[in-house]
Amino acid sequence: MKKNLLISLKLTLVMVILCAVIYPLLIAVVGKATPGNGKGKTISVNGKVVGYELVGQKFTDDKYFQGRPSAVDYNAAASAGSNKGPSNPDYLKVVQDRIDTFLVHNPGIKKEEIPAEMLTASGSGLDPDISPASAYVQVKRIAVKRNIPDDKLRALIEGQIQKPWFGPAKINVLKLNIALDKMSG
Amino acid sequence: MIAIKQIGTNGGGWFGANSAHPLENPSYFTNAVETISILLIPVALVFALGFYINKKKLSYTIFGVMTFLFIIFCAVNMYYETKGNPAIDKLGIAQATGSMEGKEVRLGAAATAFWSVATTSTSNGSVNGMHDSLTPISGGVIILDMMINALYGGVGVGILNYFIFIVIAVFISGLMVGRTPEFMGHKVEAREVKIAALITLLSAFLIKGFTALATYMVVHHPDINWAVKPTAWLNNPSYHGFSEMLYEFTSSNANNGSGFEGLGDNNVFWNVTTGIVLLLGRYLPIIAPIAIIGLLANKKFIPESPGTLRTDSATFGVMTLAVIIIVTALSYLPALALGPIAEYFTLNP
Numbered sequence: 001m002k003k004n005l006l007i008s009l010k011l012t013l014v015m016v017i018l019c020a021v022i023y024p025l026l027i028a029v030v031g032k033a034t035p036g037n038g039k040g041k042t043i044s045v046n047g048k049v050v051g052y053e054l055v056g057q058k059f060t061d062d063k064y065f066q067g068r069p070s071a072v073d074y075n076a077a078a079s080a081g082s083n084k085g086p087s088n089p090d091y092l093k094v095v096q097d098r099i100d101t102f103l104v105h106n107p108g109i110k111k112e113e114i115p116a117e118m119l120t121a122s123g124s125g126l127d128p129d130i131s132p133a134s135a136y137v138q139v140k141r142i143a144v145k146r147n148i149p150d151d152k153l154r155a156l157i158e159g160q161i162q163k164p165w166f167g168p169a170k171i172n173v174l175k176l177n178i179a180l181d182k183m184s185g
Numbered sequence: 186m187i188a189i190k191q192i193g194t195n196g197g198g199w200f201g202a203n204s205a206h207p208l209e210n211p212s213y214f215t216n217a218v219e220t221i222s223i224l225l226i227p228v229a230l231v232f233a234l235g236f237y238i239n240k241k242k243l244s245y246t247i248f249g250v251m252t253f254l255f256i257i258f259c260a261v262n263m264y265y266e267t268k269g270n271p272a273i274d275k276l277g278i279a280q281a282t283g284s285m286e287g288k289e290v291r292l293g294a295a296a297t298a299f300w301s302v303a304t305t306s307t308s309n310g311s312v313n314g315m316h317d318s319l320t321p322i323s324g325g326v327i328i329l330d331m332m333i334n335a336l337y338g339g340v341g342v343g344i345l346n347y348f349i350f351i352v353i354a355v356f357i358s359g360l361m362v363g364r365t366p367e368f369m370g371h372k373v374e375a376r377e378v379k380i381a382a383l384i385t386l387l388s389a390f391l392i393k394g395f396t397a398l399a400t401y402m403v404v405h406h407p408d409i410n411w412a413v414k415p416t417a418w419l420n421n422p423s424y425h426g427f428s429e430m431l432y433e434f435t436s437s438n439a440n441n442g443s444g445f446e447g448l449g450d451n452n453v454f455w456n457v458t459t460g461i462v463l464l465l466g467r468y469l470p471i472i473a474p475i476a477i478i479g480l481l482a483n484k485k486f487i488p489e490s491p492g493t494l495r496t497d498s499a500t501f502g503v504m505t506l507a508v509i510i511i512v513t514a515l516s517y518l519p520a521l522a523l524g525p526i527a528e529y530f531t532l533n534p
Contacts, residue, residue, distance in 0.1 A: 052208075054207040054208055054211050055207055055208065056207070068285075068290070078201065079200045079201045079202040079206050080201050080202055080446075081202065081205065081286075081287040081314075081315035081317070081318060081446075082286065082287065082315070082318065083287065083315050083317035083318060083420050083421075083445070083446050083447030084286065084287075084317070084318055084420070084421060084447070085317060085318065085420075085421035085425030085426075085428070085429075085445075085447070085528070086270040086271075086272055086273075086284070086286070086318065086319075086320050086321060086425075086528075086532060087272060087321070087421075087423070087424070087425055087528050087531055087532050088421045088422065088425060089422070090422075091286075091421075092272055092273075092276070095273060095276060095278075096276060099276060099277075099278065111277045111278065112277060112278070112279055113279075114278060115279075115281060115282065116269060116273060116278050116279070116280040116281070116282060116283075116284075116285050117282055117285040117290055119273070119278060120273075120284075120285045120286035120287075120288075121286060121287065122205070122285075122287070122288065122289050122290070123202055123205030123287045123288050123289050123297075123312075123313070123314040123315045124200070124202035124205040124206040124207060124289065125202065126202075126206065126207055127207070127289050127290055127291075128207055128291075129289075129290040129291050130290055131282055131290055133281065133282075164212065164213050164214065165214070166213055166214075166217070167212075167213025167214075167216075167291065167292070167293060167296065168213070168282065168290065168291070168292075168293040170290050170291050
């Protein structure tokens with residue numbers, strides 16, 4: 001009995017040291033070594049922090065590239081999807097509204113050209129990325145609003161595409177818009 | 186945090202959106218690492234079993250059956266998720282990247298479909314996309330996956346659930362060849378099979394009974410005087426609403442923890458009912474296999490002879506597979522027909 005208790009006490013002590021001291025310290029050290037010193041990668045423009053690279057922001061101005069719809073309106077304190085089922089009539093009406101709004105803001109674009117992710121809310125509501133197709137589809141609008149030729153915008157997008165080893169190609173909306181602002185001066 | 190959540194098949198995330206949140210799962214690479222960690226220990230335990238009881242071939246057979254079903258489920262989900270939502274097709278939108286509602290661009294439809302199967306196979310319950318917004322068949326597949334709850338399964342308990350299927354398969358194949366069924370040199374007789382059969386019926390009873398109760402409340406007492414009225418539970422109408430409730434009870438019975446999160450389930454009714462399902466669905470299926478093993482251990486050991494039905498052969502693997510499919514299909518097909526399958530046919534008339 002006494003021997004068993006002693007063994008379990010010893011084991012508890014070892015596990016506490018291992019799991020509650022050594023492991024968190026190790027993780028903290030790894031965190032410090034990552035970009036942003038474990039506080040998240042921020043993006044600065046002219047020395048001012050404008051956002052986190054990984055947390056999406058809302059762009060409503062037609063002069064900027066816009067991100068995906070969000071069920072929580074890009075409220076970083078919330079983070080959630082819409083949880084709407086694929087056959088829900090209310091949800092399909094929302095998608096139809098998004099199509100109409102998109103067409104109004106992007107004259108000259110046909111309905112078939114809009115990528116589906118620009119009409120559907122992301123899982124987290126904070127998706128920072130769009131696919132290259134979603135960026136190209138907005139070129140016409142921005143070219144008119146900013147008086148920049150289409151080709152230059154396309155080249156800009158081309159430069160912003162991130163292609164990981166595996167997985168889909170993506171573009172960070174915030175970075176793209178910062179580059180856009182820089183280009184048009 | 187993520188290490189515990191994924192490797193320990195716990196599944197509770199730091200953020201509300203779980204691994205769909207960009208800070209919890211920032212890139213395709215981290216997604217791959219997290220998906221592997223979901224499967225790592227459950228798969229390893231299948232091999233550990235063979236190692237410790239010195240029957241490696243048995244664990245290869247078990248692994249083969251589990252993987253066969255797992256790959257089928259993955260293939261089905263990936264197909265339907267990359268194909269996109271037919272209702273959005275009808276609005277005239279091309280879905281080159283698949284059904285993107287509730288999914289993230291950096292992960293894509295295929296990776297989310299794979300994760301959904303991995304997390305429901307192993308009673309993990311973390312998500313990297315919103316399951317409520319999956320297309321009907323994929324939603325149905327992951328519900329079915331949790332109903333079987335033995336494809337790898339949670340850490341340790343997957344084997345327990347699979348063991349029940351083995352006992353039934355041993356019994357049925359024993360009857361087919363006309364010999365007394367044996368498993369590892371011990372006779373499997375009426376009493377053991379009764380326990381196994383009761384346990385397979387228990388999950389079906391819990392899931393379907395409580396889903397029926399919840400459905401009854403929604404239909405007949407939608408405005409009952411509770412803090413959260415049953416009318417406010419469902420985030421989606423019709424068949425999908427039924428799927429939400431079915432998923433919730435299946436998930437708690439399988440100790441999974443994921444949900445069709447549109448369901449307003451943080452109130453007295455859901456907390457109490459899922460709590461009951463969770464307790465019964467968790468502990469009885471642990472007690473039963475141990476009881477069977479206890480009974481078997483007390484019997485006389487019969488050495489293997491050429492006439493023994495070998496449980497580590499491919500034939501027996503196919504037999505177990507058939508038992509899994511038949512038992513789950515018989516128990517759950519009617520419930521699935523009311524939810525995901527009905528929704529599928531409304532979208533694809």
